[in-house]
Amino acid sequence: MGFDLLSELPKLLWLVIGVAGFLAVFGVLLLAVDRGPRTRREWWQAACFLGPAALLLLVGLVYPVVRTTVLSFMDGPGQAWVGLRNYAWMFTRPEILVVLRNTLLWVLVAPALATATGLVYAVLVDRARYESLAKSLLFMPMAISFVGASIIWKFVYAHRPAGSDQIGLLNQVWTLLGGEPRLWLLDQPLNTLLLIVILIWIQAGFAMVILSAAIKAIPTDIIEAARIDGVSPLQLFWRVTLPMIWPTVAVVLITISVQTLKVFDIVRTVTGGQFSTSVIANEMYNQAFRYGELGQGSALAVFLFVLVVPLVLIQIRSTRRSREAQ
Amino acid sequence: MAPSPTPTTTSPSARRAPLAAARRPARAAGAALLPLVLLASGCGYLAGETGGGGADPGSAACEPYAQWQDIGGSVEMYGPIRDDEAERLRQAWQEFSDCTGIAIDYEGSGEFEAQIQVKVDGGNAPDIAIFPQPGLLARFVESGDALPLPDGAADLAREGWTEDWLSYVEHDGELYATPQASNVKSLVWYSPTVFEENGYEVPRTWDAMIDLSDTMAGDGLKPWCAGIESGEATGWPATDWLENAVLREHGPDVYDQWVEHEIPFDDPKIVESLERVDGILRNPDYVNGGHGGVKSIATTSQQDAGLPVNEGECGMYMMGSFYAANWPEDTDISEGGDIYAFNLPAIDEEVGTPIVGGGEFAAAFTDRPEVVAVQEYLATVGFADSRASLGRWFSAHRDADLELLENPIDRLSAELLRDPDVVFRWDGGDNMPAAVGSGTFWRGMTDWINGKGTEETLTYIEDSW
Numbered sequence: 001m002g003f004d005l006l007s008e009l010p011k012l013l014w015l016v017i018g019v020a021g022f023l024a025v026f027g028v029l030l031l032a033v034d035r036g037p038r039t040r041r042e043w044w045q046a047a048c049f050l051g052p053a054a055l056l057l058l059v060g061l062v063y064p065v066v067r068t069t070v071l072s073f074m075d076g077p078g079q080a081w082v083g084l085r086n087y088a089w090m091f092t093r094p095e096i097l098v099v100l101r102n103t104l105l106w107v108l109v110a111p112a113l114a115t116a117t118g119l120v121y122a123v124l125v126d127r128a129r130y131e132s133l134a135k136s137l138l139f140m141p142m143a144i145s146f147v148g149a150s151i152i153w154k155f156v157y158a159h160r161p162a163g164s165d166q167i168g169l170l171n172q173v174w175t176l177l178g179g180e181p182r183l184w185l186l187d188q189p190l191n192t193l194l195l196i197v198i199l200i201w202i203q204a205g206f207a208m209v210i211l212s213a214a215i216k217a218i219p220t221d222i223i224e225a226a227r228i229d230g231v232s233p234l235q236l237f238w239r240v241t242l243p244m245i246w247p248t249v250a251v252v253l254i255t256i257s258v259q260t261l262k263v264f265d266i267v268r269t270v271t272g273g274q275f276s277t278s279v280i281a282n283e284m285y286n287q288a289f290r291y292g293e294l295g296q297g298s299a300l301a302v303f304l305f306v307l308v309v310p311l312v313l314i315q316i317r318s319t320r321r322s323r324e325a326q
Numbered sequence: 327m328a329p330s331p332t333p334t335t336t337s338p339s340a341r342r343a344p345l346a347a348a349r350r351p352a353r354a355a356g357a358a359l360l361p362l363v364l365l366a367s368g369c370g371y372l373a374g375e376t377g378g379g380g381a382d383p384g385s386a387a388c389e390p391y392a393q394w395q396d397i398g399g400s401v402e403m404y405g406p407i408r409d410d411e412a413e414r415l416r417q418a419w420q421e422f423s424d425c426t427g428i429a430i431d432y433e434g435s436g437e438f439e440a441q442i443q444v445k446v447d448g449g450n451a452p453d454i455a456i457f458p459q460p461g462l463l464a465r466f467v468e469s470g471d472a473l474p475l476p477d478g479a480a481d482l483a484r485e486g487w488t489e490d491w492l493s494y495v496e497h498d499g500e501l502y503a504t505p506q507a508s509n510v511k512s513l514v515w516y517s518p519t520v521f522e523e524n525g526y527e528v529p530r531t532w533d534a535m536i537d538l539s540d541t542m543a544g545d546g547l548k549p550w551c552a553g554i555e556s557g558e559a560t561g562w563p564a565t566d567w568l569e570n571a572v573l574r575e576h577g578p579d580v581y582d583q584w585v586e587h588e589i590p591f592d593d594p595k596i597v598e599s600l601e602r603v604d605g606i607l608r609n610p611d612y613v614n615g616g617h618g619g620v621k622s623i624a625t626t627s628q629q630d631a632g633l634p635v636n637e638g639e640c641g642m643y644m645m646g647s648f649y650a651a652n653w654p655e656d657t658d659i660s661e662g663g664d665i666y667a668f669n670l671p672a673i674d675e676e677v678g679t680p681i682v683g684g685g686e687f688a689a690a691f692t693d694r695p696e697v698v699a700v701q702e703y704l705a706t707v708g709f710a711d712s713r714a715s716l717g718r719w720f721s722a723h724r725d726a727d728l729e730l731l732e733n734p735i736d737r738l739s740a741e742l743l744r745d746p747d748v749v750f751r752w753d754g755g756d757n758m759p760a761a762v763g764s765g766t767f768w769r770g771m772t773d774w775i776n777g778k779g780t781e782e783t784l785t786y787i788e789d790s791w
Binding site: 183276323 | 439584616776
């Protein structure tokens with residue numbers, strides 16, 4: 001089927017309706033602000049402008065959180081109370097323990113390596129020739145969706161029997177070095193590490209861009225002073241650059257950690273969660289939507305939520321602190 | 327998004343001139359009204375968009391649909407059938423729609439199993455859904471969302487299909503769905519050309535099949551190929567192996583007990599059957615023709631796995647009748663051609679060769695007159711024949727016209743299914759709770775291929791039930 005403008009017309013119309021709806025809401029809102037009481041005007045304005053956002057937050061965030069938490073204490077179809085059984089299940093079933101272990105592995109390895117890669121790259125290309133070209137090379141994978149990147153890497157890890165042409169880059173290199181073609185995605189925990197490489201490939205560019213900007217923001221007089229004192233490049237990095245950009249590094253680390261905790265697409269696309277590579281987000285989807293085990297899926301979701309909250313709190317606190325420092 | 331042209335309360339002209347201030351609310355009201363008008367007219371256009379049918383209800387072609395005329399309306403249908411196959415489905419009921427004026431709005435989704443639950447929970451249930459697994463439908467029967475078949479459709483279904491088929495959608499004596507497409511999962515694909523060249527014969531017993539495998543291995547041909555990779559459903563082809571072995575080795579009664587969890591999943595009988603499968607699937611002398619070693623089964627996709635049979639690199643491939651669509655276009659699929667299939671031979675002569683198979687069922691969530699009409703139409707042999715004549719599809723309907731099946735494998739399968747002496751059992755995994763049947767069973771078998779112990783695997787699945 002080719003692209004037929006006429007058959008796409010309803011979609012375009014929906015778009016117009018969407019935009020018009022947005023404008024209508026906005027217009028009505030402004031009208032309400034305008035017609036509001038003359039007394040306590042600030043309060044009225046604040047209520048009008050914050051109200052819709054608060055309402056959406058309530059419907060889209062608070063309500064689901066409460067409902068999911070309630071469901072996590074109920075059975076599969078969400079009809080009877082089971083107390084803490086779902087949580088007990090989560091921490092005793094061997095395959096769920098593997099899921100928790102994998103998530104831990106992801107959180108420990110992926111943010112650190114992605115940030116480190118981005119940082120080293122940013123330092124190395126800083127003020128080098130063709131800096132922008134070098135930076136855009138690392139940044140480009142950011143433009144690829146997780147699923148797209150996963151499909152690309154699935155080909156990299158592909159396997160063909162010994163003797164035939166390898167279509168997977170990794171096995172091609174491996175056989176050139178004299179190895180037998182391997183089924184890379186089968187052996188745990190190596191397979192989880194290979195999946196983590198995909199996330200690093202996507203996220204290192206993000207870390208690099210942010211950190212590079214932070215490095216450029218270091219006042220040159222500090223660096224010159226250090227140079228006059230005769231530091232080696234390594235000393236400059238450890239004693240001056242890194243401490244100066246540490247708040248930014250922390251923000252990048254936390255952002256990628258949150259990304260990592262909710263990783264889903266990579267695992268689902270490359271292995272489908274098989275071969276002991278599943279992670280919490282994946283298992284949550286499986287339990288709740290594929291197996292109809294709402295209780296167990298919700299328990300996993302709540303656990304994931306609990307893991308993310310401290311990271312978000314740290315993020316908020318560090319942003320507030322850096323704002324106060326300015 | 328472009329900024330809104332709406333004037334704001336801090337507009338400088340408004341602050342300066344009192345006259346302008348009087349006009350301000352009018353302008354704001356106009357700005358608020360215009361989008362509302364757009365909104366209303368746009369929605370109106372979309373709502374009135376559905377077109378009418380073209381055929382003359384009085385014509386001879388419309389004769390079979392006379393009972394459903396003067397109903398009209400439109401029916402929303404949702405199912406896992408997509409793309410090309412969905413198009414054939416639409417063509418199959420086109421005449422019905424033209425003659426009766428009942429529009430069938432079909433939407434296919436690759437995420438059907440997960441999405442149907444979301445739709446029903448969200449109050450968005452389709453009028454009719456096509457279920458690929460009776461176990462999934464049973465969930466909605468239990469929750470009271472799915473409705474029993476209207477009497478007319480139920481009578482048609484009882485006339486058309488065997489008890490074995492209907493038993494899967496019968497709850498408390500009421501039928502809940504009409505059988506649609508069907509398939510046979512006990513087939514072994516092979517190349518008649520290769521068999522003839524080497525003097526191999528289609529085996530009549532399991533032991534003969536093992537002897538044949540040894541002969542092939544001795545001749546330097548890997549006798550079997552297999553692949554269980556299938557996205558998030560990875561593992562299911564291996565479960566088909568176990569189901570076939572259990573059904574052939576211990577008979578339908580033990581099979582039913584196993585599927586209904588009346589005997590443990592890791593009962594010694596089941597262990598025995600999985601060890602039998604072990605002798606083929608995890609035997610390095612037998613597998614994996616054209617793909618590598620035993621473990622390559624885990625990463626080879628189910629679609630690609632059988633292709634080496636056609637290239638003479640693999641002797642046999644066990645896979646359902648639907649695999650016919652995977653061979654290259656110019657392949658001659660026939661008894662003396664490039665590719666054909668035989669029914670997996672009997673292990674125990676007394677049990678014979680019962681069939682493991684599957685298919686689809688259409689069940690309804692609403693009972694408007696037009697939905698009832700479509701339910702009845704889907705239960706007729708007329709629909710089965712109409713769809714079958716478009717290719718790659720067959721029904722287990724007793725009166726279906728076999729001459730319409732152009733693919734010899736479809737015909738072979740349809741003949742097997744309608745034979746009153748043949749015992750039919752639904753793919754067991756589909757009737758287990760979803761967490762087992764499409765969860766730990768698939769995962770367990772994948773781990774088993776990847777080297778986990780036979781008993782250990784079955785115990786793992788048993789513990790999850």
